[in-house]
Amino acid sequence: MEIDDLIGSQCRRDWERTEATAVPAVRVAAIGLGWFTRGRALPALADSARCEPTVLVSGSTTKADRIASEFDAVERTLTYEEYAEGVGTDAYDAVYVCTPNAYHLDHATVAAEHGKHVLCEKPIERDSDRAADLVTVCDDAGVELMVAYRMHTEPTVRRAKEVIKAGYVGEPVTVRGDMSQRLLERVNPDPDQWRLDAELAGGGALFDIGLYPLNTARFLLDADPVAVTGTTGSTHDAFDAVEETVSCSLRFPGGITATCFASHNARQASSITVTGTEGQVRIEPAFFQDQDRRVELSRGDSHAEIQVDRVDQIREEFDYFADRLRSDADIYPDGRHGVVDVEIMEAVYEAADRDTWVEV
Amino acid sequence: MEIDDLIGSQCRRDWERTEATAVPAVRVAAIGLGWFTRGRALPALADSARCEPTVLVSGSTTKADRIASEFDAVERTLTYEEYAEGVGTDAYDAVYVCTPNAYHLDHATVAAEHGKHVLCEKPIERDSDRAADLVTVCDDAGVELMVAYRMHTEPTVRRAKEVIKAGYVGEPVTVRGDMSQRLLERVNPDPDQWRLDAELAGGGALFDIGLYPLNTARFLLDADPVAVTGTTGSTHDAFDAVEETVSCSLRFPGGITATCFASHNARQASSITVTGTEGQVRIEPAFFQDQDRRVELSRGDSHAEIQVDRVDQIREEFDYFADRLRSDADIYPDGRHGVVDVEIMEAVYEAADRDTWVEV
Numbered sequence: 001m002e003i004d005d006l007i008g009s010q011c012r013r014d015w016e017r018t019e020a021t022a023v024p025a026v027r028v029a030a031i032g033l034g035w036f037t038r039g040r041a042l043p044a045l046a047d048s049a050r051c052e053p054t055v056l057v058s059g060s061t062t063k064a065d066r067i068a069s070e071f072d073a074v075e076r077t078l079t080y081e082e083y084a085e086g087v088g089t090d091a092y093d094a095v096y097v098c099t100p101n102a103y104h105l106d107h108a109t110v111a112a113e114h115g116k117h118v119l120c121e122k123p124i125e126r127d128s129d130r131a132a133d134l135v136t137v138c139d140d141a142g143v144e145l146m147v148a149y150r151m152h153t154e155p156t157v158r159r160a161k162e163v164i165k166a167g168y169v170g171e172p173v174t175v176r177g178d179m180s181q182r183l184l185e186r187v188n189p190d191p192d193q194w195r196l197d198a199e200l201a202g203g204g205a206l207f208d209i210g211l212y213p214l215n216t217a218r219f220l221l222d223a224d225p226v227a228v229t230g231t232t233g234s235t236h237d238a239f240d241a242v243e244e245t246v247s248c249s250l251r252f253p254g255g256i257t258a259t260c261f262a263s264h265n266a267r268q269a270s271s272i273t274v275t276g277t278e279g280q281v282r283i284e285p286a287f288f289q290d291q292d293r294r295v296e297l298s299r300g301d302s303h304a305e306i307q308v309d310r311v312d313q314i315r316e317e318f319d320y321f322a323d324r325l326r327s328d329a330d331i332y333p334d335g336r337h338g339v340v341d342v343e344i345m346e347a348v349y350e351a352a353d354r355d356t357w358v359e360v
Numbered sequence: 361m362e363i364d365d366l367i368g369s370q371c372r373r374d375w376e377r378t379e380a381t382a383v384p385a386v387r388v389a390a391i392g393l394g395w396f397t398r399g400r401a402l403p404a405l406a407d408s409a410r411c412e413p414t415v416l417v418s419g420s421t422t423k424a425d426r427i428a429s430e431f432d433a434v435e436r437t438l439t440y441e442e443y444a445e446g447v448g449t450d451a452y453d454a455v456y457v458c459t460p461n462a463y464h465l466d467h468a469t470v471a472a473e474h475g476k477h478v479l480c481e482k483p484i485e486r487d488s489d490r491a492a493d494l495v496t497v498c499d500d501a502g503v504e505l506m507v508a509y510r511m512h513t514e515p516t517v518r519r520a521k522e523v524i525k526a527g528y529v530g531e532p533v534t535v536r537g538d539m540s541q542r543l544l545e546r547v548n549p550d551p552d553q554w555r556l557d558a559e560l561a562g563g564g565a566l567f568d569i570g571l572y573p574l575n576t577a578r579f580l581l582d583a584d585p586v587a588v589t590g591t592t593g594s595t596h597d598a599f600d601a602v603e604e605t606v607s608c609s610l611r612f613p614g615g616i617t618a619t620c621f622a623s624h625n626a627r628q629a630s631s632i633t634v635t636g637t638e639g640q641v642r643i644e645p646a647f648f649q650d651q652d653r654r655v656e657l658s659r660g661d662s663h664a665e666i667q668v669d670r671v672d673q674i675r676e677e678f679d680y681f682a683d684r685l686r687s688d689a690d691i692y693p694d695g696r697h698g699v700v701d702v703e704i705m706e707a708v709y710e711a712a713d714r715d716t717w718v719e720v
Contacts, residue, residue: 170627173623173625174538174605174607174626176619178635180533230609231609231617233615234615235531235615245534245615247534247609249589249609251591255593255605257593259536259609259621261534261617261619263533265533266635266636266637267529267635267637267639267640267659275538275540275621275623275626277542277625279627280627280629355716356715356716356717
């Protein structure tokens with residue numbers, strides 16, 4: 001790698017296959033108007049040169065109309081019933097599904113029926129059976145399916161992967177990653193939020209945030225774990241159905257190990273570190289948005305700390321999706337990729353239950 | 361805590377119970393003259409105001425005499441036979457045992473027979489049975505026994521413990537620690553070194569360096585794990601009898617988890633991080649000597665990086681030992697404390713063998 005690849009143009013979009021001005025913008029229907037869609041996704045879509053938010057789907061017409069008035073590109077709003085019936089399908093090319101996990105399958109099924117491509121929030125579904133069904137539905141309909149992992153287009157993560165692939169840390173030996181926040185105290189105090197509901201979410205800290213270090217470890221190593229174990233725990237009454245805290249260990253092929261920690265009851269923190277025979281690369285902070293990124297690279301006699309400008313991770317993710325729809329390049333985080341994460345997470349829960357290791 | 365306790369006088373010896381000038385120096389017989397004794401322990405003893413290296417015990421009289429000439433305080437050298445027979449016992453008050461792990465019991469038994477106190481390198485022995493015997497031997501003889509964990513008197517570790525105890529990270533939720541180096545490539549290329557011999561060492565990376573994050577996690581949390589699991593692996597032929605790399609997970613009381621990674625085949629790195637409900641404290645680099653220490657403390661709206669002057673960790677450790685011998689204060693890392701580490705490490709190996717969790 002040239003120095004400029006790591007220091008100077010970290011934020012380059014090496015994944016782009018098309019010119020934004022040479023292809024039609026992808027018109028996106030946003031399904032679910034929670035805080036993330038409103039505060040993150042719609043502004044990113046509005047800012048994107050490759051996408052535009054043309055349709056809003058919500059259970060509340062009042063809410064949808066209010067939010068629609070904030071974004072010029074929005075052409076219409078739909079109720080879930082109208083969406084299911086195929087109203088307004090000429091106004092969008094793809095859907096962005098940002099609802100409780102257990103609703104992903106139903107919304108993707110509707111999209112597939114109408115020939116619309118699907119960008120589905122992570123995790124792909126609440127369990128691996130429904131996740132597999134979601135993949136099948138999209139495959140059968142011939143629509144593209146991508147799972148919305150922000151990290152695959154986060155520049156620091158892409159550069160870290162290149163550093164590893166180029167051999168700068170030697171042979172990878174271990175990965176450790178973590179993500180934590182105080183969900184109830186700092187993010188959302190509502191004890192009835194869907195993230196605490198096992199039926200809707202599928203799991204707790206692991207499904208919601210542990211997926212970041214877990215999936216990023218897979219991405220950085222370009223490999224999937226073969227066995228996992230874990231420990232789950234909760235201290236708050238609100239976390240009676242899903243775990244508040246999880247710690248899991250993973251065995252990858254070739255003897256590489258990884259550990260991931262996630263908690264909804266620990267100080268906000270996030271990092272991922274790959275240690276190899278010859279060096280170490282770390283991203284910290286790693287997974288939360290709106291934080292200046294730092295990449296650390298240790299090798300030989302040197303330790304470098306590289307500050308990297310922020311990008312709008314959601315815009316990058318949408319633009320990658322749009323670029324893939326407008327080119328013939330494969331989507332990296334496709335449906336099958338997303339199913340594997342759910343299978344791994346289910347194995348972690350099983351391992352924690354049985355105090356054992358579980359093969360994946 | 362006052363700011364000065366963390367920034368300004370990090371290296372204070374808060375553990376001192378006696379004035380160095382008010383008590384007799386402890387005359388130490390060094391058992392085993394490997395590179396660590398010669399390069400680290402003897403210079404530290406020579407530099408100490410509380411100890412002096414008066415006797416050297418070695419299988420090679422030539423080597424012992426040569427090294428003796430480098431240190432003014434050395435009064436005599438002994439062969440192992442002379443040591444066992446009690447020759448020169450009037451020249452030392454305590455022994456420092458720095459031999460392959462499996463010889464610790466025999467050397468400590470001789471010391472106990474002669475009424476000499478014992479500072480024993482970590483791990484205390486190659487297995488928990490011999491470790492327990494070593495404790496009994498010293499107890500029965502009424503001599504003091506300390507295991508040589510450098511971290512209990514490393515200033516950054518003590519300050520981190522105080523920060524945690526004072527509640528600055530809230531309730532601890534998880535600890536992660538690691539230590540790695542390329543033993544064969546960077547430290548000692550000899551495939552016949554005792555660290556690779558299961559009979560002499562008891563274990564591989566875990567016994568040799570994984571013990572640092574493991575024991576420091578116990579120290580920082582002031583608690584012992586209740587269950588463990590792990591994964592071991594090797595890539596070099598030289599690591600056929602003991603593991604080259606280990607990754608272990610620990611469950612502490614109260615739902616606190618910890619992960620420790622150690623490898624003799626990964627880039628030199630070491631760190632320990634405690635994440636709590638309100639903050640995070642990290643020491644990095646943590647465990648290797650001769651590196652400038654850095655403590656990071658994140659809490660509330662702030663992240664602090666505190667560079668700390670180096671101390672001679674071995675001198676601090678010897679001085680703590682001497683201070684405890686000259687006062688009636690208890691030794692923190694006593695024999696029983698050392699046995700617990702060996703029991704934990706044996707449980708990790710059993711867990712790795714059986715792909716399960718093992719209660720400790």
